[in-house]
Structure formats: C-alpha cells, structure tokens
Amino acid sequence: MFVDSVELMLSSGKGGAGCISFWTEKFVAKGGPDGGDGGKGGSVYFTVDNNTDTLSALRGRNHIKAENGRPGEGRKCYGRKGKSIEIVVPPGTQIVDALTDEILFDLVEEGENVLFLEGGKGGLGNTHFKRSTNQRPTYAQPGLPGITKEIRLEMKLIADVGLVGYPSVGKSTLISAISNARPKVASYEFTTLIPNLGVVMVGEFDSFMMADIPGIIEGASDGRGLGLEFLKHIERTKTLLLLVDAANYREMKYQYETLLVELQRYSSELAGRKFAVAITKCDSFSTDEVNRLTEQFIEDIGFNINKTLNRYKANKEYSSYGFVEDFGVDLPVDEPLFVLPISSVSHLNTEALRYALKGFVKSVEEQEKEA
Known part of the structure; x- marks a missing residue:
C-alpha cells in the first residue's frame, strides 16, 4: 500500500530515578551512602x-x-539505559510539526541519521550528595522527563524529471517504455492512482530518475481529481516534461495552457521549473x-524554435537521434526547451527523448552548481 503522509506522536524515554541506599554489611559500621544513578531514557x-x-x-x-x-540501585549500581527507537523513512521525507506546520527536518540523503528527540537524563543517586556536613544524605534526583511531540511525515519523491499531463495521455505508457518501471496501464482515465518512479538508462553508464503522477485536470488546484494530492511528488524534480495528447478530444493548446495554469496555482516555485513538451x-x-x-502546436503556443535552436552548440551525440544541438546553455524560462512528437507504443522518438532529457537534466544541474 502506498502511503505518503502519516501523523504520529513521538516520545523519548524518561530518565531513571537515582537510588537512595546505604551500605550495610557485617563488621562495617557507618558504611555510608551507595545509591547508584538512574539510566538515561531512550531517544528517537x-x-x-x-x-x-x-x-x-x-x-x-x-x-x-x-x-x-x-x-539506580544500591552498591552504586547504575540503572540500564532505555532502548532507543529508530524510525526508517524513505528519501524525500519531511518531518513537519503538526501544530505549527514548521518543517523540522528534510531527509533526502541515503543513510542519513538524525537525532529527533533525546531521552531524559537519569537522576543522580544519593552517593553524589554526601558532604562533611551531610554524611547521611536521604535525597536522590528523579530522572528528567522525556519529550513528546506531535508530527506529520510527508514523503515527496525525489526525481530528475516529473511527468505532468491530463489523465490517459500516455504518462504511464511512456515511463514503462523507457524505464524499468512497470505501472498499471489501461484505456481509461485515472488508471494511475499512486506515483511511480522509474530509472531511465542512457547508454551503459548514465541514467536519470523519472516520476509519473496521476493525471491533472481543470481545477486540480481547487481539489478536483487526484492531481492536487500528488503534485507534491514533483516539487523536488529538477525538470518537468509536459505531455500533450494529440489524439485527445481537448485541443493540444488547451491542454498545455491548463497544465501551466494548474502548476502556477499550486506552487509558483514548481511552475518556474524548466520544462519540455512531448x-x-x-x-x-x-x-x-x-x-x-x-508545427501548428508550436505556432499556437508561440514557441520560437529557431531562436532556441540557435543557442545550442553542435554535438554529434545527439545528431543520430534527430538532434543536432546540445543543451549546455541558459534555458528559456517562459517557453519549453523543446517540443517533440513521440509514440510510446511504436517507439517513435522515444530514444531521442531519452537522450534529450538526459542532456536537459545535466544542463540544469550545471546551472544549479554555478548559481
């Protein structure tokens, strides 16, 4: 079962109390205090x-x-430390304060381990309080209480390319055709009910991650359909690929503009991502x-393809796949990087798309490093 949000109450352990004890043994008069310390509470x-x-x-x-x-116990025996709790989460999980909505931690790196709640300190036994003026202390510290916090865990997928489009435009078919993902594919809308991740291989050594989310429809930003619930899963993507269905009853320009509007309404930061169109x-x-x-679609959206292509430098790697340019330059913000007709069924231009997206992702990564 796919679950990307849960609410929890977490508590660290209470520290053990210190012991009040006196050494009593045959032939030992006035043995003195020997109460041990309490153990520390477990952490989260x-x-x-x-x-x-x-x-x-x-x-x-x-x-x-x-x-x-x-x-703690007598004879200066220390209490055992409480067992800590380790909560395992997938990469891309945010820990959010349930009361203030503040993001406390953003966990994205594999193997990352963070201390969230520290256990309470154990109390000192009465052996620590003996003095020349108080040779028989009858006081020991109680353990400090643990910490309790209400949180919400939000998982956001980490990918290089996020697929965005209407239901049944071929997102799942595309990701199954060019990656190792095997999502459910059927001829009805909202077949995809959960996000899917796939690794797209480019050559023998290069690859990138692609994310497919349920379809977006008009009014998704207002809660219609399933798109709004899962748009958060492409918030972390470096680039977006907008899929426009040539065989859909909706006009391609209408699909394109609707997707941009819904992205803008959901998040201006997400709408500002570099994107391409298939x-x-x-x-x-x-x-x-x-x-x-x-050609008609390019004309309708006002995409100046000549202006864009003139920015790129020749690169033989792309020429065999229909591209004579690379993507190592500044990318246009208000228009797609490229518009490419494809067919995932007949594999029309899918290989070209694979290499184009890899170059796209690489150029964005280089720009982020320079910035």
Missing part, C-alpha cells in the same frame, strides 16, 4: 533508507515511545499529419 532517531518507498509501516501507529531508563500518441496519425500538428 530517524534513518533514511533507499529500500523504503512508502510510509505504510507507520500507518496506524498513533504513539511511538522509546523505553524509559531504569532506576506530443504523445503520434502513432494514431500519418507522418505528414504529425508534422502538421506539431
């Missing part, structure tokens, strides 16, 4: 594990509490018809 840790891709293991666990420290289901048309539809 979060660990990031790549082998975890959902928060379902935490669903239904309303209160998770670390073990209390054991109290025209899907081109196997439904002849070559001449595909060329005509593509």
